[in-house]
Amino acid sequence: MTEKAKGGGRTRRAVLFGGLGALAVGALAAQDEIRRAWWLLPGVSKPRKEGDVDSPGVSWTAASPANWRLADRPDDYRVDRIVVHVTQGDFASSVGAFQNPFHKASAHYIVRQDGHVEQMVRELDIAFHAGNRSMNERSVGIEHEGFIDRPQDFTDALYAASARLAADICRRYGIPVDRQHVLGHSEVPGADHTDPGPHWDWDRYLRMVREELARTAPPAKAG
Known part of the structure; x- marks a missing residue:
């Protein structure tokens, strides 16, 4: 049997790399969610000072x-x-x-x-x-x-x-x-x-x- 899967045009290699790509995207999304969850935890806050502004001249x-x-x-x-x-x-x-x-x-x-x-x-x-x-x-x-x-x-x-x-x-x-x-x-x-x-x-x-x-x-x- 060739490397092509039965009944389809995609090769096993394409399926493998496609799956790895999906896993990589999923891993990055999971990392983003973990970082976001950290900042949503009670008591977690960036340092801030009264009177600080975010844009020059304001x-x-x-x-x-x-x-x-x-x-x-x-x-x-x-x-x-x-x-x-x-x-x-x-x-x-x-x-x-x-x-x-x-x-x-x-x-x-x-x-x-x-x-x-x-x-x-x-x-x-x-x-x-x-x-x-x-x-x-x-x-x-x-x-x-x-x-x-x-x-x-x-x-x-x-x-x-x-x-x-x-x-x-x-x-x-x-x-x-x-x-x-x-x-x-x-x-x-x-x-x-x-x-x-x-x-x-x-x-x-x-x-x-x-x-x-x-x-x-x-x-x-x-x-």
Whole structure:
């Protein structure tokens, strides 16, 4: 009998190597699950310091602990999305809302119309921003000061600051700059919100994020 198995075109060698490949993939997946399980254990937590921020040039104000959940991302939950929000209020009232323990919501960042960026939840942790537990666990939420029906609220400074922030997040987590991975709150499954609304210029925003990534890309290694 030849090396081909009866009744099929695959050889025993192909079956063997296919099985070994599946075992290797399974072993890598198991290692990932073991690492994730370690970071999910009670009492296991990365060192952190009050006031630390995750992106250069941003300021820190802590959201109420009632409005986010302690985590150790990306080791316990993979980060592969950015969710774009609009505050439907001014900057000060939005900061105050996230500090209010009865609000039950927060975002990692708020971008002001003049380009100032305030971080309120560490990227390590899970902000309650998307109205969807799975999306909260896998995403960074960026709020933008303004109202969805007022296109003048989306200033050049706001777009520029948000694009710099989003590019930094995408670089650190390897998030592709496309509409599958950078999405609006209204596009989150199960969401009942309409932000960022029809006046948010997605083409402009993603172009600016890509330009920031290209501008700040590390130099290629010689040889």
